[in-house]
Every structure is written in structure tokens, then in C-alpha cells.
Amino acid sequence: MTGRRILMALAAPVSAFAFSVLISSAVLIAVGTNPIDAWAEMLSFGMRLETLVETSNRATPLYLAGIAVAIGFRMNLFNIGVEGQYTIAALLAASAGAAVSLPAPLHILFIIIVAMIVGSLFSGVAGYLKVTRGVHEVISTIMLNAIAWAMVGYLMRTWLADPNDTTLNLKTREIAESGRFPNLNGILQTFTRDIKGGRELGGFIIIAVIAGIVFHLYLTRTRSGYDLRITGLNPFAAEASGVDPKATVVRAMLLSGAVAGLIGLPEILGDDFKYDLSFTKGLGFAGIAVALIGRNHPAGIAVGALLFGWLDSAAPILDVRGDAPREIVSILQGVVVLSAVVAYEVASRARQTQEARDTAIATAAPTDTGSDKPEGEAGA
Amino acid sequence: MNPVPLKESRALRWMVAILGLVLVLSLTQELARPETTDLISAGTAASTLRRAVPILLAGLGGIWAERAGVVNIGLEGMMILGTWFGAWGALEFGPWWGIAIGIAGGAAGGLLHAVATVGFGVDHIISGVAINILAPGITRFLSREIFAKQSGGGITQSPRVESVGHFDVPFVSGGEIFGWATPDIFGWIDDRGWFVVSDLFAVASGITSNVSWATLLAIALVPGTVYVLWRTPFGLRVRSCGEHPVAADSLGVNVYRMKYAAVVISGGMAGFGGAFIAIEQTGIYREAQTQGRGFIGLATVIFGNWQPLGAFLGSILFGFADALQLRDRTAVHALLLLTGVAVGLIALRSLKRSQPVGAGVLLLISALMLWWYLVTDSVMSELPPVTPHIATLIVLVFATSRLRMPAADGMRYRKGQE
Amino acid sequence: MPPATAVELTGITKRFPGVIANDDVHIRVAEGEIHAVVGENGAGKSTLMKILYGMLVPDEGQMTVGGEVVSFSSPGEAIDRGIGMVHQHFMLADNLTVMENVILGAEPLRRGAIDLDAARASLEKLGASYGLDIHPDDMVETLEVGERQRVEIIKVLYRGARILILDEPTAVLVPQEVEELFRNLRELKAQGHTIIFIDHKLTEVLAIADTITVLRAGRTVTTVDAGDVTAQELAELMIGGDLPSPSTTTHQIDDHVTLSLAGVTVTGDDQREALSDVDLAIHRGEILGVAGVEGNGQGELIEAILGLRQLAGGSLTFNGEDISEWPVRRRRESGIGYVPEDRHRRGLLLDAPLWENAMLGHQTVEPFAKGSLIDRAGARNATEAIVSRFDIRTPGIDTTARSLSGGNQQKLVIGREIAANPLLLIAAHPTRGIDVGAQAAVWEELRRVRTKGLSVLLISADLHELIGLADRLVVMLGGKVVAELDPADTTPRLLGSHMTGADVENGEPAQ
Incomplete structure (x- = not known):
């Protein structure tokens, strides 16, 4: 039984990925490239230690973004605003971090807390508008994204700009040594060889893993997580069971924003130590993709984040060798998302039908089956 | 209910609304002169x-x-x-x-x-x-x-x-008809x-x-x-x-x-x-x-x-x-004045409908916008x-x-x- | 010479996964008659009519319309054959006009566009010739229930239907509207239309039908002339034995008041007063039945007691404490159980496993929770206990609620509420849409817990259920409690007259 369940659960994402590879291969053939060469090239380059380190570094913020999105998705709240939330959180956390000096662990903790608070305040606006004024969060978060970018632009140009900077490249002041997150090269290198090319395995992956575990425990082991989940499954039943729907919406939005606040920190704390114009954009939207691929499950999101991270890390070899355009990866990623959501839908229907049949067979009593059909079939 | 007068009154209302809008924009522009001429x-x-x-x-x-x-x-x-x-x-x-x-x-x-x-x-x-x-x-x-x-x-x-x-509409904006330039x-x-x-x-x-x-x-x-x-x-x-x-x-x-x-x-x-x-x-x-x-x-x-x-x-x-x-970014600045006045009017209406809290908030916003207009020369880009x-x-x-x-x-x- | 056959169904069989909804059904409907199809909930009436109307395709069997063999794969094909259906839940778009709703799918054209004038004219003509009062340009959202039903009938006639299927048309109507409907139906019959009428209210069926076909458990039992049977005989045919009317057993009711409402007033979704100044008291060990035509404030009453709806006036006292301002959770924790009228909407998490459903509404208390954490082991054990105690047929507690049959879903809901040992149980239509066996089990369970001191607020549309189970009855009409009755000397007729507000002066309340 459980074996079949796992198989059914894996069938959808695996076939979606296979389908995407097929489509991308067809596209490559259409532009006159041999797809097998291209994939083989990516595979061999992608297995190098340096590429895997890069994969981990790319997957870390993607994973956090996926978790942030999934917290909302689990109760049918669409936080499209992760994009804006993490950007403004990163800017303010970087500025706050540069403004204080504290002992190392406290300094990092302080920056993390600032980022989480800023992220949740920003997403909280959408939650507040939803429960008090009935404004749909999809629209409000889309609008708040634009507002967040405008605020970031303004603050960078004015109050938070590094006053000592003489170049035209706007940036905040740098965070002191004590506020920088250590890398994991030392640990990794005890197991493998030295990492070449000055690459570092970002330490923030530990925070990401903790976030994933906490998310999972919260959903499955706490009353609050149960309330959040059942609100997603059936808001009317949840309300009748004593869940305060408004409080749950606000709580989910705040939690989602808090995790969103972390997304930019691997870059701020581990790499740049400041916020500048080159700060990575688009992680919020990519997080939606990753959450969709991972079906809002912490393990699934990890797979999605690693897949996207790996594709991004391995793709440049295509340009170096000139075998195929590396942009094929963006097509592959787009197709994976769309085909995964379709595949999950199909699989979940198949599972419902299968289960209804199993239950009917398992419980069939000779006397009264005729009149009492499974109600779920009729939908609600 | 006869549909014809309704349609007429609707058209009339539209014309009044457009005229009113132009009037307000013109007034704002006059007030804001010479700061902007592009409102x-x-x-x-x-x-x-x-x-x-x-x-x-x-x-x-x-x-x-x-x-x-x-x-x-x-x-x-x-x-x-x-x-x-x-x-x-x-x-x-x-x-x-x-x-x-x-x-x-x-x-x-x-x-x-x-x-x-x-x-x-x-x-x-x-x-x-x-x-x-x-x-x-x-x-x-x-x-x-x-x-x-x-x-x-x-x-x-x-x-x-x-x-x-592209084209210009003939007679009203100087468009051509068969090569003849209309006024x-x-x-x-x-x-x-x-x-x-x-x-x-x-x-x-x-x-x-x-x-x-x-x-x-x-x-x-x-x-x-x-x-x-x-x-x-x-x-x-x-x-x-x-x-x-x-x-x-x-x-x-x-x-x-x-x-x-x-x-x-x-x-x-x-x-x-x-x-x-x-x-x-x-x-x-x-x-x-x-x-x-x-x-x-x-x-x-x-x-x-x-x-x-x-x-x-x-x-x-x-x-x-x-x-x-x-x-014209200065035109946007002039719009602050317009928005401030508009919000103030809405506030007065709320006050008349005895919604004091809403009116208070709106009045505050209105005052802030006017203050913003007066103390600045331009709004942030x-x-x-x-x-x-x-x-x-x-x-x-x-x-x-x-x-x-x-x-x-x-x-x-x-x-x-x- | 006997009249020609309008419709004949022979050997119709329709299976759903694990279930046979129609099993070798035979029906012959003569032209120009009113033919009633009766049966208990779940007897397969609606499935059969959906087959006749092309919404479902039968697995076996044959249909003839006007003597020709037909098979429909969509309602459009049934419409082409002159068959029309008036659905139980009206199929009307609120945000479209009456006319748009009627002409949809069969729009009169002029130069590629809808010919609005022609449409309006034909609607008015139809309305006039059948005595149906309608206004083509009204938005449907502004219409009353009776008017909506007339729009549905016009919709069918507009398509030239000669054969009309009406699926439980009286379920949503008050008696005056039922009279109006029957007048309309007789007018249609007089003009040569054939009417197939689905119902389970036997007195109504006997009043309007010429011929009656009885379905039971998906099979045809018999077809009889309306003049040849009594209601009691019909009921026996439907149920296949004696009427399982619940019998009253005398027992002692406590003086202790579990719940009292004093001057409770609430506003409905339409911003009108849905409950006006309601006073009620439920004692320990008492089943208080609430009768009334649906939509007279029963739903709002439940929501007010649960805390899902704010009070606009009055107060609620539960077990000696004023709970008027309490949130839902606190009320439920203090001992209010709830069996909702629509288990899919408010009672179940269809896609969650049974054990997560069993803790719904009790997720904050033992054995389901420990502090702020979920007690998975405790919850699973408790669920196993509920499943075996209430005889819920399921392969296991990890099965989703969706895959259970309706009766087992309902047993799960009732079981989890009773297992939590509440002081007060709100049971709204507890036997709606479940089979006879499950129904008897639910009634038995309610009687049993009542003798153990539980108070039950029973809201039902089934008058036999109310009279049989309740120790005391109140009748709601227009958001008010209009009568209080002793079930021992109440008849469905007396109750009915209070429910509709008719005849209240003549038939004095019992107390």
C-alpha cells in the first residue's frame, strides 16, 4: 500500500520532468542542435564538485523562497508578493546590519531577525487588507511588489546609500566581519578535495534546512499548523471547528513574509555584505515555481530548488562549449513548472477515483450498496 | 421607463464629467505655473x-x-x-x-x-x-x-x-484627404x-x-x-x-x-x-x-x-x-496639489454623511499632501x-x-x- | 384507446464506481399525463432523470421518445427531442437578466446579433399563454424563489419542450407557492404537455399526479394509478416495509437549562433581520425540535449559537455563563457539538484522512492535542474507537473522507461529536441524504445520548423525524419562533399550518 503510494506520488513529477526534457530536446533539434550531446555535456559538467557547490548556493535562496510561498499555498493563500518582501527585507537588513556592531553570532542573529520582521510586516499588509477589507491577496501582493521596488529604489538613492561611496553604483554600507555568515568549505573539504576557483559553499544552507524542518513540524505536529492546513482544505469547516479565519490568514501571511525575509540573506551575509544594484532579483517568482514543483511539501520543494539550482549552475557549460544555447534551460524550467502542475492535477484525480473504488470494494456490504454512492464523486 | 432620456442624461453626465476634469486640471496648472505647463x-x-x-x-x-x-x-x-x-x-x-x-x-x-x-x-x-x-x-x-x-x-x-x-484626423487636426491638407x-x-x-x-x-x-x-x-x-x-x-x-x-x-x-x-x-x-x-x-x-x-x-x-x-x-x-516630473508635483484638494473634498463629503473617523483620516491625508506640495519642489522619481x-x-x-x-x-x- | 407513449425507459442501468445507482429501471410515461416518480433519498430518481435529460449516459438499457429509440450524450440532444428539465437547484445565473437566462443557447438572431426585441416578445407571449407572470429585463438576483421557478419553467417551454421533468420542485416552496405551481402544471397538462414529477412528499404527489412510479434502491418497484393508492401504501412501497417513524419513549427531563436564548436578534447575509427577538431554552436531557420551512432563520440560529454570526441584540447563556461574546473555539471547547446541515461544506475535510477529520472541531482538546501540539497517537486511537463504535465502514483511518459513502461520512461526523461528550449537540438535518439503515442508526444514537443527559437542538425538514424524536417542538417562521408544541399531540398537518403561517388562528397551538 505505502509502496504504491510513493510510486504514485513520484509518477507525476518524474513524468513532468521527462516531458519537459522531451520538449526541450525537440526545441534543440528544431534549432539544429544535438540534444543528447547537450544533456551529456551538462551532466558531466554538473557532477563536478564546483558545480555542485554552486548548485547548493543557488538552491538555498530558492528553497527559502519556495517555503515562503508554500506556507501561503498550504491554506490557499497566494503570496505572489514574496518578490517584493525579500527585496525590501534584504535592503533594510543589510543597512541595519551595517549600522550596528555586535559579537559575531548575535550580529548575524540580529540581521536575520530584522529581515524576518521586515518581510512579515510587508506581507502582513496584504493579510491585513484581506481580513479587514476583503482585498484578494493575489492583487494586493502584486501591487505591493511594485510599491516595494519603488521604496527600495528611493531608499537606496537617499537615506540608505553609503555616504562614502564615490562611484555611481548605489549601495549600502558594508556589514562588519562579525555579521558575515561563515562558509562550509572547511567541513566539505574534510570529506572531499579542495574546492577550486575560489568558490565557497554558503553556510546559509543550514538555516534553509532548519526552516524546512520547522515548516514541516509546524504543519504536521502543532495545533496552529493543523488549523492553517484545514483552512486550506475547507475554510467553512475550519471556521465551524473553531478556527478564527481572519487570525489564520494574518498568521500565515506573517509567517510567509518572515521566511521571505530570509531569501536575500545568503547573498547579503555570505557574499556581498551589502545591498547594491546587482542584488539578485526574481527569486520570489522562482520560489513560486519551486513550490509548485515540490507540491508545497518541504521535501518536494528541496527537490525543486536543487533541480533549478543545478540547471542554472550547469547550463553555462553549453555556452562555453558552444554545443547549444544555455537559454534552453529557461525553457526547460518553464515547461517543468507547467507540466508538473498539470501532472499533479491528473494524478490527484486518479488517486481520488482509485481510493473511492478501493473503499467501496473494501466496505461493500451486500445489503445497502445500491443506494449509497460515494459522495465525494459529486464534488462540493 | 423610457430608455431614450436615460441615454441622453448619461451622455450629458459624461460630458459634464470630462469638462469638469479638464477644468480642474486647467485650474491646477494655472496655480502651479510656471512650475509646469505640461499637466x-x-x-x-x-x-x-x-x-x-x-x-x-x-x-x-x-x-x-x-x-x-x-x-x-x-x-x-x-x-x-x-x-x-x-x-x-x-x-x-x-x-x-x-x-x-x-x-x-x-x-x-x-x-x-x-x-x-x-x-x-x-x-x-x-x-x-x-x-x-x-x-x-x-x-x-x-x-x-x-x-x-x-x-x-x-x-x-x-x-x-x-x-x-500614423494619421491626423482631417479637419480637426490637419489630416490630409487625397493629398489636401485640411486645417x-x-x-x-x-x-x-x-x-x-x-x-x-x-x-x-x-x-x-x-x-x-x-x-x-x-x-x-x-x-x-x-x-x-x-x-x-x-x-x-x-x-x-x-x-x-x-x-x-x-x-x-x-x-x-x-x-x-x-x-x-x-x-x-x-x-x-x-x-x-x-x-x-x-x-x-x-x-x-x-x-x-x-x-x-x-x-x-x-x-x-x-x-x-x-x-x-x-x-x-x-x-x-x-x-x-x-x-514632466514637475507636473506630477502639481498633481499633489490636485490630489490633496480632491481628498479634502471627499473628506468633507464623509463629514456630511456623518462618518467622522473616515473624514478625519482623509482630512489628515489631504493636509499631508498639501504640506508635501508646499515644502517640496518635486516628488521622488x-x-x-x-x-x-x-x-x-x-x-x-x-x-x-x-x-x-x-x-x-x-x-x-x-x-x-x- | 390508451394515450400514446411519450417516453419509455427500458432496463436502464447506471453504475458509479462501486455503486449501482439505477438497476434495470422500467418506466412508461403516457402523453399528456402528470407522471410522478417517487422514492426515498438515494433511490436513484435524480440519476434516472439526468439520464433522460442527457446529463448522464446509461450503461445499459434503452430509451424511446415518441416511439423512437434515442440515446442522448448531452442535454442539447434531449432538448432537440422536446425534453426539458427544471432542476431542483435552480440553474439560473444571478447576474444575467431573466431574458438572457431563458434564451441562452437558443438565442433568436438578427444579422448575427441577438434579436432582443424578438426574444422579449416571445417571452412575454409564453408567459401570457401559460399564465406565468415574468419580467424579461429583471436581473435574476432580484427574484423570489417562486419567480425563479417560473423562469425555469419558461426556459424549458421556450425551447419547445413537450415533456417537462421537474426535480423535487416543491422542496424550496412554501405551500402557497406549491398551489401556484400546481395550477401552472395543470395548465400545462391541459395544453397537452407531459410532465414527469420527482418528489418524495406523498400527499403532494397524490394531489397532482395521474400515475406514480415507485423506485427503491435503484430499481423500479411498481407503477400505479394515483387514484388506486393511499399515502400509507405508497410509503410502504417506497420503504419496502413499515414506515420507520421514530417512536417516542417517555423519560424525565431535567430542570437544568443547558442553553437559553434571550431576545436574540441577528442580521442575515442580505442585511435584513434573519432572527428577531428569539427566546428559547433547552434543558438537560431534552431534544428540542425546530420545525420550519427552510430559510426561515434556522441556519442563522445555528450560526448564532456557534458564534459564526454576531448577535445584533439579545444574549446567549450556556450552562450558566453568558457566551454571547465568546469566539467559536471557546464555545466548542466548553461543550457545544455540531452536526452541520451540509457535511461537505462545514463538517468534513474531504481530502484529509479520517483521523484528521475525527479531530475537526476538537483539535484543541484531549485526546487530540497535548498543549499546543497535536497528539497523533492519541488522535489515531480515538479515531479507531469512533470508527468501531459507530460502525463506520472504511478500510482504515488513513482513507480520505471523500472516498466514504454519504452514510458513513455522516456517521463519522455524528460519531466524533458524540464521542467528545458535549453538553449540547446541534444536529441540523442529521439524516439528510443518507440511506435508511444509516438513518435508523442516527436516530437510535440521538435517543441514547439524550437519556444520558445530553441536550439536543434538532433542526430538520423531516416532520416525522421531528415528531418522533423531539421532546418539545418550536416552529420558526420569518426569523421568529411562532409556536411551541408538544409532539405527543401534534400532527404533521398542524405543524404544517404553523410553518406556513396559514390558519394559525384556527388551529390553536397546543400549549
Whole structure:
């Protein structure tokens, strides 16, 4: 039984990925490239230690973004605003971090807390508008994204700009040594060889893993997580069971924003130590993709984040060798998302039908089956 | 109830409203002189119209999909497809073909959305998001394959493309008829500098001179959409799918087919909007040049209460905000004065309706805006581009209860289920 | 000479996964008659009519219409054959006009556009010729229930239907509207239309039908002339034995008041007063039955007691404490159980496993929770206990609620509420839509817990259920309690007259 369940659960994402590879291969053939060469090239380059380190570094913020999105998705709240939330959180956390000096662990903790608070305040606006004024969060978060970018632009140009900077490249002041997150090269290198090319395995992956575990425990082991989940499954039943729907919406939005606040920190704390114009954009939207691929499950999101991270890390070899355009990866990623959501839908229907049949067979009593059909079939 | 006087009074109300708006803008401009002269001018009007068109097209696209019960936040992605295919078509076959191919590109995005949401029953928001992720991937790849190999193009942009051409309306804006240049009456009155009157004709002149044929086509889609959705069997059937698909099915309407058609049309409109940006507005394809206009289009759907005319007004408003900040930032500063006064008036009205708390908040906002106007010389450059977003939030916060979205909007429909 | 056959169904069989909804059904409907199809909930009436109307395709069997063999794959094909259906849940779009709703799918054309004038004219003509009062340009959202039903009938006639199927048309109507409907139906019959009428209210069926076909458990039992049977005989045919009317057993009711409402007033979704100044008291060990035509404030009454709806006036006292301002959770924790009228909407998480459903509404208390954590082991054990105690047929507690049959879903809901040992149980239509066996089990369980001191607020549309189970009855009409009755000397007729507000002066309340 459980074996079949796992198989059914894996069938959808695996076939979606296979389908995407097929489509991308067809596209490559259409532009006159041999797809097998291209994939083989990516595979061999992608297995190098340096590429895997890069994969981990790319997957870390993607994973956090996926978790942030999934917290909302689990109760049918669409936080499209992760994009804006993490950007403004990163800017303010970087500025706050540069403004204080504290002992190392406290300094990092302080920056993390600032980022989480800023992220949740920003997403909280959408939650507040939803429960008090009935404004749909999809629209409000889309609008708040634009507002967040405008605020970031303004603050960078004015109050938070590094006053000592003489170049035209706007940036905040740098965070002191004590506020920088250590890398994991030392640990990794005890197991493998030295990492070449000055690459570092970002330490923030530990925070990401903790976030994933906490998310999972919260959903499955706490009353609050149960309330959040059942609100997603059936808001009317949840309300009748004593869940305060408004409080749950606000709580989910705040939690989602808090995790969103972390997304930019691997870059701020581990790499740049400041916020500048080159700060990575688009992680919020990519997080939606990753959450969709991972079906809002912490393990699934990890797979999605690693897949996207790996594709991004391995793709440049295509340009170096000139075998195929590396942009094929963006097509592959787009197709994976769309085909995964379709595949999950199909699989979940198949599972419902299968289960209804199993239950009917398992419980069939000779006397009264005729009149009492499974109600779920009729939908609600 | 006799319909004729109603129509007349409605037309009258419209005229009064437009005149009133021009009057207010003229007054504001007089007060703000010499700081700005561009708050209301032929140039601003023309620019407003040009900037409104892509937003309008996205908005109409949103209306088509949502009237059929499919939420389309993939408009942005479909618009992106429109920009690329529009530019490519224009380069390969000429500008009109560019528009057509841009429409086809957007429609293909719409078809994908329809397959996912209608065919497979995927949640509309999720499918829309997926399309917004997929579209830039496709265009990036195609640019790399095609534009990057052309001279003047690159991975993120195309060579320059030609526009479909422009015209001046004869007799009012000096358009030609068979080679004879007619007088430019509106422009002449504009130049006289008569208070209010000249401003009114300046606006008229702006929107009748040097108009793109594509703009004309886009605007024709407003009455076109009204006609098709409210006067034809196809339109009634589409709307019935957005209101009560089970009922429509029970009367033999093919709900799936209607939804497919409406969402493909929706994508086509967004694609047209994208093509317009590339071909008419900028004359080039550039990556990410839609700048979230698909989302603003979605906002006009809500803003306009799911009515084409409402979306049109919304797009004009947003186009105006867009135009002002590009042409004359000091004009935006003058708008602070206008907004401050307007909010103050609304506050007074709330006070009269004995809503003291709301009135207090509004009065405070009004005072803040006036203070802001007085102590500054300009507003930060980041503000004008987000005025549509702020305006949408404000509308949603204060008017949600008065909005009427299609009853079955966003719901998954499967035949045979109630 | 016997009249020609309008419709004949022979050997119709329709299976759903694991279930046979129609099993070898035979029905012959003569032209120009009113033919009633009766049966208990779940007897397969609706499935059969959906087959006849092309919404479902039968697995076996044959249909003839006007003597010709037909098979429909969509309602459109049935419409083409002159068959029309008036659905139980109206198929009307609120945000379209009456006319748009009627002409949808069969729009009159002029130069490619809808010919609005022609449409309006034909609607008015139809309305006039059948005595149906309608206004083509009204928005449907502004119409009353009776008017909506007339629009539905017009919709069918507009398509030229000669054969009309009405699926439980009286379920939503008050008696005056039922009279009006029957007048309309007789008018249609007089003009030669054939009417197939689905119902389970036997007195109504006997009043209107010429011929009656009885279905039971998906099979045809018999077809009889309306003049040849009594209601009691019909009931026996439907149920296949004696009427399982619940019998009253005398027992002692406590003086202790579990719940009292004093002057409770609430506003409905339409901003009108849905409950006006309601006073009620439920004692320990008492089943208080609430009778009334649906939509007279029963739903709002439940919501007010649960805390899902704010009070606009008055107060609620539960077990000696004023709970008027308490949130839902606190009320439920203090001992209010709830069996909702629609288990799919408010009672179950269809896609969650049974054990997560069993803790719904009790997720904050033992054995389901420990502090702020979920006690998974405790919850699973408790669920196993509920499943075996209430005889819920399921392969296991990890099965989703969706895959259970309706009766087992309902047993799960009732079981989890009773297992939590509440002081007060709100049971709204507890036997709606479940089979006879499950129904008897539910009744038995309610009687049993009542003798153990539980108070039950029973809201039901089934008058036999109310009279049989309740110790005391109140009748609601227009958001007010209009009568209080002793079930021992109440008849369905007396109750009915209070429910409709008719005849209240003549038939004095019992107390």
C-alpha cells in the first residue's frame, strides 16, 4: 500500500520532468542542435564538485523562497508578493546590519531577525487588507511588489546609500566581519578535495534546512499548523471547528513574509555584505515555481530548488562549449513548472477515483450498496 | 421607463464629467505655473493615449477571460510573448504582420492557460504564474537563437522595428484627404491660450494628431468587446460560463469550448498589447519591456468592475500617470496639489454623511499632501510609476463591496459536477 | 384507446464506481399525463432523470421518445427531442437578466446579433399563454424563489419542450407557492404537455399526479394509478416495509437549562433581520425540535449559537455563563457539538484522512492535542474507537473522507461529536441524504445520548423525524419562533399550518 503510494506520488513529477526534457530536446533539434550531446555535456559538467557547490548556493535562496510561498499555498493563500518582501527585507537588513556592531553570532542573529520582521510586516499588509477589507491577496501582493521596488529604489538613492561611496553604483554600507555568515568549505573539504576557483559553499544552507524542518513540524505536529492546513482544505469547516479565519490568514501571511525575509540573506551575509544594484532579483517568482514543483511539501520543494539550482549552475557549460544555447534551460524550467502542475492535477484525480473504488470494494456490504454512492464523486 | 432620456442624461453626465476634469486640471496648472505647463497639453494627451493602449488591451484580455470564469494572471506572460513575436513578425514581414503575429503569440499563451485550467482543471492562479515563468524563458531562448544573430540585435533585444504608421484626423487636426491638407482647427484653438477652452482643445488635438492606426484598432476593441459580449449569442454564452457554468451546460452550451475561446481571445488581446509596446511604443523588442503592464491590466479589470468601458477609463488614468512622469516630473508635483484638494473634498463629503473617523483620516491625508506640495519642489522619481498600483489598492480597500465580479470567476469547472 | 407513449425507459442501468445507482429501471410515461416518480433519498430518481435529460449516459438499457429509440450524450440532444428539465437547484445565473437566462443557447438572431426585441416578445407571449407572470429585463438576483421557478419553467417551454421533468420542485416552496405551481402544471397538462414529477412528499404527489412510479434502491418497484393508492401504501412501497417513524419513549427531563436564548436578534447575509427577538431554552436531557420551512432563520440560529454570526441584540447563556461574546473555539471547547446541515461544506475535510477529520472541531482538546501540539497517537486511537463504535465502514483511518459513502461520512461526523461528550449537540438535518439503515442508526444514537443527559437542538425538514424524536417542538417562521408544541399531540398537518403561517388562528397551538 505505502509502496504504491510513493510510486504514485513520484509518477507525476518524474513524468513532468521527462516531458519537459522531451520538449526541450525537440526545441534543440528544431534549432539544429544535438540534444543528447547537450544533456551529456551538462551532466558531466554538473557532477563536478564546483558545480555542485554552486548548485547548493543557488538552491538555498530558492528553497527559502519556495517555503515562503508554500506556507501561503498550504491554506490557499497566494503570496505572489514574496518578490517584493525579500527585496525590501534584504535592503533594510543589510543597512541595519551595517549600522550596528555586535559579537559575531548575535550580529548575524540580529540581521536575520530584522529581515524576518521586515518581510512579515510587508506581507502582513496584504493579510491585513484581506481580513479587514476583503482585498484578494493575489492583487494586493502584486501591487505591493511594485510599491516595494519603488521604496527600495528611493531608499537606496537617499537615506540608505553609503555616504562614502564615490562611484555611481548605489549601495549600502558594508556589514562588519562579525555579521558575515561563515562558509562550509572547511567541513566539505574534510570529506572531499579542495574546492577550486575560489568558490565557497554558503553556510546559509543550514538555516534553509532548519526552516524546512520547522515548516514541516509546524504543519504536521502543532495545533496552529493543523488549523492553517484545514483552512486550506475547507475554510467553512475550519471556521465551524473553531478556527478564527481572519487570525489564520494574518498568521500565515506573517509567517510567509518572515521566511521571505530570509531569501536575500545568503547573498547579503555570505557574499556581498551589502545591498547594491546587482542584488539578485526574481527569486520570489522562482520560489513560486519551486513550490509548485515540490507540491508545497518541504521535501518536494528541496527537490525543486536543487533541480533549478543545478540547471542554472550547469547550463553555462553549453555556452562555453558552444554545443547549444544555455537559454534552453529557461525553457526547460518553464515547461517543468507547467507540466508538473498539470501532472499533479491528473494524478490527484486518479488517486481520488482509485481510493473511492478501493473503499467501496473494501466496505461493500451486500445489503445497502445500491443506494449509497460515494459522495465525494459529486464534488462540493 | 423610457430608455431614450436615460441615454441622453448619461451622455450629458459624461460630458459634464470630462469638462469638469479638464477644468480642474486647467485650474491646477494655472496655480502651479510656471512650475509646469505640461499637466494638460496636447503632448501629454497624446502620450497618455499611447501609454494607455497596452494597459487597455491587457485589461480587455482580462475581461474576456474572467467573464468566462477563468482568472488570468498569465496576462503578463502572454504580453511578453506578444512583444517578442510582435517584433519578430514586424522584422520579418512588416509591422501589420508583426501585430498579427504578436496577437498569435499571446493567443498561444492563452491556449496554454486554457489547456491547463479548463482542460486539466489546474488552479487558475497557479497556471497563470507558471505561464509568467515560462514566457520569459521562451523569449530569452528565441532572442538568443534569432535576434542575437541579427545586426543590431542581441540576447535581450531585437533590431529596431518599423511602426504601422500614423494619421491626423482631417479637419480637426490637419489630416490630409487625397493629398489636401485640411486645417488643424484643434491645434489652432490650443495655440490661442484661452483658459480652459484651449486646454480642452489641446487634449482633443493630442488624441487626434499623429495617431497610430494600431491605437485606433485597439480602441475600437472596446465597443467591439461590449458588442460581442453583450449583443451576440457567443458573448452571452461566454458570460454564462463565468456566471453559472452548470446552468449553461444544462442548456447545451459547450462550456469548455466557450472557455477555451474566451481565454484564447484573452491571450490574443494581451499579445496585441505586447506587440503594441514593441512595435508602436518603443520601436524595438527589449527583454522585460512589459514592466508588469499585464498586472496593471489586471488591475484595470477590477478598477473597471469587469466592464470594458471601466477598464478603458482605468487604462487612461494609469496611462496619464505614466505619461506625466516621463514627460514632466514637475507636473506630477502639481498633481499633489490636485490630489490633496480632491481628498479634502471627499473628506468633507464623509463629514456630511456623518462618518467622522473616515473624514478625519482623509482630512489628515489631504493636509499631508498639501504640506508635501508646499515644502517640496518635486516628488521622488520612484512615485509616479507606482501610482497605478497604489490607486488600485485604494480602490480595492474602499470599494470592494461595490464591485461585482462574475459569480463563478476562478472556479474550476468540470462537466457533470455541481 | 390508451394515450400514446411519450417516453419509455427500458432496463436502464447506471453504475458509479462501486455503486449501482439505477438497476434495470422500467418506466412508461403516457402523453399528456402528470407522471410522478417517487422514492426515498438515494433511490436513484435524480440519476434516472439526468439520464433522460442527457446529463448522464446509461450503461445499459434503452430509451424511446415518441416511439423512437434515442440515446442522448448531452442535454442539447434531449432538448432537440422536446425534453426539458427544471432542476431542483435552480440553474439560473444571478447576474444575467431573466431574458438572457431563458434564451441562452437558443438565442433568436438578427444579422448575427441577438434579436432582443424578438426574444422579449416571445417571452412575454409564453408567459401570457401559460399564465406565468415574468419580467424579461429583471436581473435574476432580484427574484423570489417562486419567480425563479417560473423562469425555469419558461426556459424549458421556450425551447419547445413537450415533456417537462421537474426535480423535487416543491422542496424550496412554501405551500402557497406549491398551489401556484400546481395550477401552472395543470395548465400545462391541459395544453397537452407531459410532465414527469420527482418528489418524495406523498400527499403532494397524490394531489397532482395521474400515475406514480415507485423506485427503491435503484430499481423500479411498481407503477400505479394515483387514484388506486393511499399515502400509507405508497410509503410502504417506497420503504419496502413499515414506515420507520421514530417512536417516542417517555423519560424525565431535567430542570437544568443547558442553553437559553434571550431576545436574540441577528442580521442575515442580505442585511435584513434573519432572527428577531428569539427566546428559547433547552434543558438537560431534552431534544428540542425546530420545525420550519427552510430559510426561515434556522441556519442563522445555528450560526448564532456557534458564534459564526454576531448577535445584533439579545444574549446567549450556556450552562450558566453568558457566551454571547465568546469566539467559536471557546464555545466548542466548553461543550457545544455540531452536526452541520451540509457535511461537505462545514463538517468534513474531504481530502484529509479520517483521523484528521475525527479531530475537526476538537483539535484543541484531549485526546487530540497535548498543549499546543497535536497528539497523533492519541488522535489515531480515538479515531479507531469512533470508527468501531459507530460502525463506520472504511478500510482504515488513513482513507480520505471523500472516498466514504454519504452514510458513513455522516456517521463519522455524528460519531466524533458524540464521542467528545458535549453538553449540547446541534444536529441540523442529521439524516439528510443518507440511506435508511444509516438513518435508523442516527436516530437510535440521538435517543441514547439524550437519556444520558445530553441536550439536543434538532433542526430538520423531516416532520416525522421531528415528531418522533423531539421532546418539545418550536416552529420558526420569518426569523421568529411562532409556536411551541408538544409532539405527543401534534400532527404533521398542524405543524404544517404553523410553518406556513396559514390558519394559525384556527388551529390553536397546543400549549
